[in-house]
């Protein structure tokens with residue numbers, strides 16, 4: 001069995017719809033089991049156990065949502081320290097309001113998520129323009145839905161955008177199935193000491209009050 005973990009957050013429901021479509025796409029691939037989790041609920045153990053991770057975010061001020069960033073800090077970054085994600089498969093998706101056609105900051109946000117995965121040694125799945133729905137929801141880096149009209153009026157993500165998300169989920173799952181159990185990545189670079197790993201893994205942000 002190949003395990004795909006879909007992690008997302010959503011306030012108005014559009015990213016949740018994209019996440020469900022991504023999860024359905026992954027589930028459509030034979031031999032795949034899917035876990036769908038809110039970013040605040042997903043655990044380090046679930047990330048460690050998965051073969052493929054699909055991470056989705058709403059756009060917030062030209063960037064990823066703070067809840068998704070916290071998920072990255074609490075799971076991906078800690079597992080990165082211990083090289084536990086090397087060779088796992090990753091993909092991303094997002095939803096923005098749509099002001100200015102494609103929405104603002106999509107590439108920054110998606111590349112930010114992909115950068116965290118790349119740093120952890122994951123194998124990244126992009127979104128080819130051959131993907132159904134890519135004409136309205138493809139950013140090349142992942143699936144992207146638009147929930148707003150030209151003047152920010154809420155319209156909701158469309159069926160075509162959800163199709164694109166579905167196929168992105170299926171692509172990631174197929175790659176994960178094909179690579180499962182294969183140790184493709186070279187190993188042997190010197191790992192940081194256990195003391196250093198513990199220091200970074202347990203580091204708490206320092207809250208310094210403004211002077």
Ligand SMILES: Cc1cc2nc3c(=O)[nH]c(=O)nc-3n(C[C@H](O)[C@H](O)[C@H](O)COP(=O)(O)O)c2cc1C
Nearest residue numbers: 010011012014015058059061062096097103104147
């Ligand atoms: C505080 C805030 C900041 C936002 N910033 C952006 C942005 O920078 N770019 C964008 O395209 N949409 C932006 N949006 C619109 C949301 O991304 C959009 O409404 C999306 O559907 C939210 O996802 P959700 O429906 O899953 O909650 C912002 C919305 C809020 C509330």
